[in-house]
Amino acid sequence: MTDDERFSLIISVMGYMPGSSVGPRDARIPKDLKMSAGYTPGVPRLGIPAIQSSDASMGVTNPGYRPDDEGATAFPSLIALGSSFNPELVRKDGEAIAREARIRGFNVQLAGGCNLARDPRNGRNFEYFSEDPYLSAVLAAEQVNGIQSQGVVSTLKHYSLNCNETNRHWLDALIDPAAHREADLLTFQIAIERSQPGSIMSGYNKINGEHAGGNHHLLNEVLKDAWGYRGWVMSDWGATPQWEFALRGLDQESGVQADRMLWGKEPFTDDLRDAYAKGKFPKERLSDMVHRILRSLFAVGVDKWGPAPKVDMDQQNAIALEAARQGIVLLKNEAALPLATDKPLKIAVIGGYAQQGVISGTGSGAVMPVGGFAGVVKIGGAGVMGKHRNLHLFAPSPLDELKRALPKAQFDFDPGYTPAEAALTARRSDVVIAFGIRVEGEGFDSVDLSLPWGQDAVIDAVATANPNTVVVLETGNPVSMPWRDKVKAIVEAWYPGQAGARAIAEVLAGHVNPSGRLPVTFPESLGQTPRPELPCLGTPWGSAVTIEYNEGAEVGYRWFAQKRRKPLYAFGHGLSYTTFDYKDLEVEGGDTITASFTVTNTGQREGADVPQLYLTSAPGEERMRLLGFERVELGPGEMRRVSIKADPRLLARFDGKSGKWQVTDGVHRVALGKSAIDLSLASESHLQGRQFGP
Ligand code: BGC
Secondary structure (H helix, E strand, O other), rough: OOOOHHHHHHOEEOOOOOOOOOOOOOOOOOOOOOOOOOEOOOOOHHHHHOEEEOOOOOEEOOOOOOOOOOOOOOOOOOOHHHHHHOHHHHHHHHHHHHHHHHHHOEEEEEEOOOOOOOOOOOOHHHOOOOOOHHHHOOOOHHHHHHHHOOEEEEEEEEEEEOOOOHHHHHHEEEEEHHHHOOOHHHHHHHHHHHHHHOOEEOOEEEEEEEEHHOOOOHHHHHHHHOOOOOEEEEEEOOOOOOHHHHHHOOOOOOHHHHHHHHHOOOOOOHHHHHHHHHOOHHHHHHHHHHHHHHHHHHOOOHHHHOOOOOHHHHHHHHHHHHHHHHHOOOEEOOOOOOOOOOOEEEEEOOOOOOOOOEEEOOOOOOOOOOOOOOEEEEOOOOOOHHHHOOOEOOOOHHHHHOOOOHOEEEEEEEEOOOOOHHHHHHOOOEEEEEEEEEOOOOOOOOOOOOOOHHHEEEEHHHHHOOEEEEEEEEEEOOOOOOHHHHEEEEEOOOOOOHHHHHHHHHHHOOOOOOOOOOOOOOOOOOHOOOOOOOOOOOOOOOEEEEEOOOOOOOOOHHHHHHHOOOOEOOOOEEEEEOOEEEEEEEEEOOOOOOOEEEEEEEOOOOOOEOOOOEEEEOOOOOEEEEEEEEOOEEOOOOOEEEEEEOHHHHOOOEEEEOEEEEEEOOEEEEEEOOOOOOEEEEEEEEEEEEEEOO
16 A cells, blocks of 8 residues: 555545535545545555445434435434433444445444533533443444444544533543543443444543543543554544644544634644654554554445445334334323323414424434425524524424324414413313424533523413423423423423424324433433533633533432432433332342342333333442343233343442552442332342452
């Protein structure tokens, strides 16, 4: 291989450059090629295919970089998949996404978003699975496994601590390094072990003062040396300000025009070649970068593609529908749901563009469905992502799907334009279904937990006018719900994808028994969270900001347990139309803890439960850790014995000095429950103290 060929492989060029003066099509992209998020030329004489990458975790997309985008199946957001607690479902979702990537010629899917939801204001939490390292790791691994099983490389992203969006290019995320290993990094570590992703995408932010893409400790010492990762590290788009990142572990500069726009240069082209010529950049490292890229392409089989298998789009939609169903979480239900299907109910549907569609999050991961959006409302905002910040609607509408699911009912629709007007419609109805939506997305953090556009006031007014109110939320994060005591039922549907309206209607009508569980804690208020104030909010685009993740490894429910705070809705919480009971918990010790128990469906209809096993204390400290979970589908009266074996790292603390995991000698208590605060059975086991790595 020549040096020119080597250098050509370590950058990618993006299709269309949003908001730049570079022009719509980069001359380096062959004229007959489809636009992509990142294009890297192949080396045909050596059988090396060109790399064509596509966003992201919720389907094949990036309309921003691909003006020729024809749409694809819009799968539910990752936080909805997180709510399914169902690795098998997430694997199917990954397979389905990759099938569509293949027919469009994309051999790298920029999926596997697995940052921890540390802050409920983070605009991108909808692109991540959960606040828990183990749950996130298991699900992210299955998305990667699903994608790579189809011969498409998947990333895991954004390595690491890219947990807020405000000024993300200039954000310095501070954390205690050992706590980082126990939380965010453990997520990547377990996900990598279970799925061998071809590539890891680094984040925009700095971690403890060093940019993620040039972080020697995280890339070289942890990822490549301690964990032995063999794939390649690509930067995020516009996250490579200097060529020296190549010395600190970065293998490929992505979307080089974004670096030109932000930092005035493409460091891995001219600067890196210059450093090479002057002997400042060693050949071994250049070879290593190329070797890592090629190794992954070959390991996943990108070089062996035959003709793309045919894709049945109805089947793809069926997967999106099943994922949406399992992602819906019933938060509250005072006997209001399911709605009676045999009565001529007068139902008022209010707000949330429910006459038009369901909403999605925004940014590079937002998928345009085949046939286009049912509606687009421009929102706008600061920074490069401002022009992509739109309210996108997917057909069919919840209103139409509710009419189908409840054929005997009579429907009235009110847009929720004013509280008073909405109350008039609510008053003359038997049941009110109020929709509360919040568009969240890349490049933006929310300021608070309220619903925008006065929707909290509308919901309050309709619930006052008619207490028989059911609220359906389409949000990417917890919201505060100041009206929560006034309504009878609350359903969190997240951004449920193109089949979401049908899934919502099926749950409300009782055709589907809700089984989603919260993958994030819903706080009563921001005052309960580690950062009641987000220090960077309100700072202008381009200013340097620092966020201290002072909760360390005690993210989400762990923080609430440690501080003895009672959340509004706990991690793991989710109601069903049936009931479940746990008994006969048996716990065995040894190198780790293995727990077995019996789950029984004690209700009248079939449903799925997600029993959760937690560590509640270790010697000398209370310490809450999700050790395992299992989604169990049971018919009425049916029971099943379940066994969960904990990953020993979840029972240990990471010791920064030795670089090893440390299990403390003594009694470890565990509990089995329906959520992080609803623990019904407890037991304990004595574990011997030991150290292990990596
Ligand atoms: C996002 C990545 C995405 C990339 C390419 C960036 O703005 O942070 O998640 O994969 O763009 O579109």
